[in-house]
Amino acid sequence: MNKNKLINAYLELMNHLYEAMDDTLHSFADSLEIAKGKISKVSNLTSEELDKVAGFVKRDVEHAAHGLSGSTDNDSLSEWFKFDVQLVENFALDAFLSLADKTRIELAKLEQLATKHVYHSGDITSPGTFICDACGKEIAFKAASEIPECPSCHGNTFVRI
Template sequence: MSEKDDQRDHELHGYERMLERLRERLEETGEAVEHGFSEALDAVRERSVALGELTREEADRVAAWLQRDLEDAAEYVEKARGTYSDWLHMDLQLVENWVWDRFSSVADQTRLQWQALNRELQAAARYHTGEITGPGTLVCRDCGEVLHFKRAGHIPPCPRCHGSRFERAVRQRRD
C-alpha cells in the first residue's frame, strides 16, 4: 500500500471517529443546537489532534468535510421537505446500521442549527476529488456521471471524464 493510500485511509478513519464523537457529544450535552453544533465540532476536532489521531491540518480538513456533508443533508431536508433516506438516494439496507445511526443523529442536530441560523449555502462545486464524503450519491458537474457511496469514502476523479467537481444527487419526492 502506498503512502498516499495510507494517508487516505487515515483520514477516512478520522472522519468516522469524528462523526461518532460528534454524535455522542451532541447527545450528552443537550446544549442549545445553534451553539452546540459548532462547539461540539471544534471539541471533537481538538480531541482528534490531542489524541494524536490526526494532525491539526488533517483534523481541520476532515472537520470541514464532515460539516459540509451534514449541512448538505440538513439543507436538503429543510428545503425539499425530504428525508435523510431521500438525501442518501439509496436503499437504507445498503448502509451499515452504525453509520446510519451516527450520521442521521448528527445530521438532525445540524438541520436544527440550519433552521435557527437560516443560512443560505452555496451548492455549486461543493465536492471535489480527494475529499472524503459520507454515504450517498454524487454527480459529476462536468459530464453527469453518477458515483454511489455506501459508506464514507474518498471521492475519486470522475471515471468517465476525469472531472473533479461533484454535487450531491437528490431524488425528487413524489407526493
C-alpha cells in the first residue's frame, strides 16, 4: 500500500467528514459513511483501504473528543496533541477541532465510557505524540502520518499521550 495515498485519503476523509458534520442532522457515524461514499466515488482506494482509513479517522476523532475539555480552545487541543498547535503543519485544525467537539458532545449524549485507543505501526494518524507500549519511547507527528515501528525497540503498539 502506498502510505502517501492513505495519508491523502485520511485528509480528504477528514474534510468530507467536516462538511457532513456541519449539517447537525447527521450523527458522527452517519457523517463518516457520507464522507466514505464521497471519497469512494472519486478515489482509487479499495473498499478495504477506505475502511482502514475511516477506522483511523474514527479512532482519532473519538480519542480527541474524549480528551478535549468542555471549552474547545487551542490550549485544550494543544494539551491533546502534546505540543503547540501552531506547530501543526498542513492540517485543517479548525475542522479537526470542530469534529472533535461535535463528537465529544455526541459521545457524552450516549454516555460512552472512554476506551484506551491502541495505535499500531502502519496505522495512519492525525498529529500528536505517542508512547511505545514496549519501551516508553515517545514519537511525535506534526502532520497526518503513518506510524512507524518504534525507533528504539521496533515495537509496534502505541498509545497517544
